Amino acid sequence: MAGQGLTRSCFLAVILFSGILADSLPVLQLRAVVGEIFIHELERDGFQEYFTDRQGQAPDSPITFHANLLDHPDLPQWLRYVQRSPFQMGYLYGSATDEDVGAQTIEVTAYNRYTYEIVRQTMVISIVPSPDGEMPYQADFFVKNWNVEEVLPTDVHELFQQAVDSMWEQEGLVVVNISSALDRGGRVPLPIENRKEGVYIKVASKDPFTECLTEAKSPENRYRCKLEQQPVITCYDSFSSRFRVDWCNLTLIDLRDLNTTKLVPVYGDGILESGPEFDPPDDASDREFFYDFLLIFLLLLILGLLLCLILAYIMCCRREGVHRRDMKTSDIQMVHHHTIHDNTEELREMASTRDVPRPLSTLPMFNIRTGEQINPMQSSRADSAHVPLIQAQH
Numbered sequence: 542m543a544g545q546g547l548t549r550s551c552f553l554a555v556i557l558f559s560g561i562l563a564d565s566l567p568v569l570q571l572r573a574v575v576g577e578i579f580i581h582e583l584e585r586d587g588f589q590e591y592f593t594d595r596q597g598q599a600p601d602s603p604i605t606f607h608a609n610l611l612d613h614p615d616l617p618q619w620l621r622y623v624q625r626s627p628f629q630m631g632y633l634y635g636s637a638t639d640e641d642v643g644a645q646t647i648e649v650t651a652y653n654r655y656t657y658e659i660v661r662q663t664m665v666i667s668i669v670p671s672p673d674g675e676m677p678y679q680a681d682f683f684v685k686n687w688n689v690e691e692v693l694p695t696d697v698h699e700l701f702q703q704a705v706d707s708m709w710e711q712e713g714l715v716v717v718n719i720s721s722a723l724d725r726g727g728r729v730p731l732p733i734e735n736r737k738e739g740v741y742i743k744v745a746s747k748d749p750f751t752e753c754l755t756e757a758k759s760p761e762n763r764y765r766c767k768l769e770q771q772p773v774i775t776c777y778d779s780f781s782s783r784f785r786v787d788w789c790n791l792t793l794i795d796l797r798d799l800n801t802t803k804l805v806p807v808y809g810d811g812i813l814e815s816g817p818e819f820d821p822p823d824d825a826s827d828r829e830f831f832y833d834f835l836l837i838f839l840l841l842l843i844l845g846l847l848l849c850l851i852l853a854y855i856m857c858c859r860r861e862g863v864h865r866r867d868m869k870t871s872d873i874q875m876v877h878h879h880t881i882h883d884n885t886e887e888l889r890e891m892a893s894t895r896d897v898p899r900p901l902s903t904l905p906m907f908n909i910r911t912g913e914q915i916n917p918m919q920s921s922r923a924d925s926a927h928v929p930l931i932q933a934q935h
């Protein structure tokens with residue numbers, strides 16, 4: 542047993558060691574801008590090459606990834622990871638905020654799901670403030686017919702940006718954020734009809750919203766949305782048909798309005814201020830609990846007594862035979878005898894008055910010796926006691 546345990550722990554140690562000593566790919570230097578979407582593709586090819594070099598063959602092995610902030614179990618709050626299947630590309634994406642400015646080191650571990658080999662890659666993301674300053678006008682579109690990892694490739698979300706461009710009529714639109722509808726309370730769709738989870742794409746600009754955009758929030762269109770109808774706005778019809786935007790879920794944010802009213806939480810040092818000790822008020826009047834006590838205690842006591850009395854009455858005064866307590870033993874035996882006698886008589890009487898035919902199974906139908914057959918229906922009234930058990934010899 543001990544040997545087995547030892548082998549197992551050795552085995553575990555080997556696995557752990559190989560984990561710690563796992564090879565790493567060269568460090569990547571990446572750049573993210575505050576207020577702009579950051580997307581990094583975890584190219585399967587690079588990791589695939591590493592695995593095939595070690596095996597000498599070239600199978601298309603499934604690879605999964607795990608990403609975390611260096612020395613932390615998870616990713617920083619602004620960064621997300623998505624991979625649809627082990628045969629597809631993984632993505633790190635997100636939108637950094639002002640608090641994230643600086644360098645963050647992300648560690649990506651790639652697992653070969655056939656051989657369970659792993660390889661690490663470290664990437665340093667330098668997060669810099671936006672050179673253009675803040676983009677105060679932001680519009681959040683809900684696109685129903687795409688999954689988040691499908692819009693992450695640059696050409697796709699640029700296509701979307703162009704579609705918005707044609708409507709917003711602005712130069713310098715920026716995609717601020719892309720997030721899966723699942724991260725915002727959406728549901729996983731049924732696996733039929735090629736349904737998609739949906740994705741939110743937030744686009745920002747320095748210039749105000751066009752009339753076309755604000756039209757979605759007009760009272761009539763809000764009313765139509767409440768009735769679950771799409772609003773009617775002419776300029777939306779020219780929107781690229783590759784993206785089915787839910788115009789009712791368009792959110793228009795004006796950061797200038799928000800910033801003036803934004804409340805900044807102030808954090809203390811976590812230590813209570815020292816002050817005088819708690820001084821209980823002494824002008825509180827005394828409360829009288831006597832009547833409550835009477836109500837609760839006496840009521841239950843009276844109820845209990847009442848139940849006792851009823852039980853005592855039933856037990857002592859209503860018991861049969863107790864009024865003959867002075868009877869002798871022989872008398873009691875006599876009473877006993879009489880009762881049995883009476884009951885027998887009663888049973889006999891009941892039996893004689895019964896005129897239900899006897900069950901067929903109790904009737905003699907076939908005599909083995911004579912071969913005589915008796916119709917059970919005819920002789921149903923005949924009592925088996927009158928049939929002689931031994932037939933006379935011929």
Ligand SMILES: *[C@@H]1O[C@H](CO)[C@@H](O)[C@H](O)[C@H]1NC(C)=O
Nearest residue numbers: 636637638718719720724725
């Ligand atoms: C981006 O979207 C995610 C998911 O909805 C959200 O948690 C995050 O705060 C957003 N970031 C910015 C900068 O808007």
Ligand SMILES: *[C@@H]1O[C@H](CO)[C@@H](O)[C@H](O)[C@H]1NC(C)=O
Nearest residue numbers: 683722727739766787789790
């Ligand atoms: C779209 O917006 C409506 C309210 O305007 C909300 O009830 C609904 O949940 C939203 N749908 C999605 C998928 O976000």
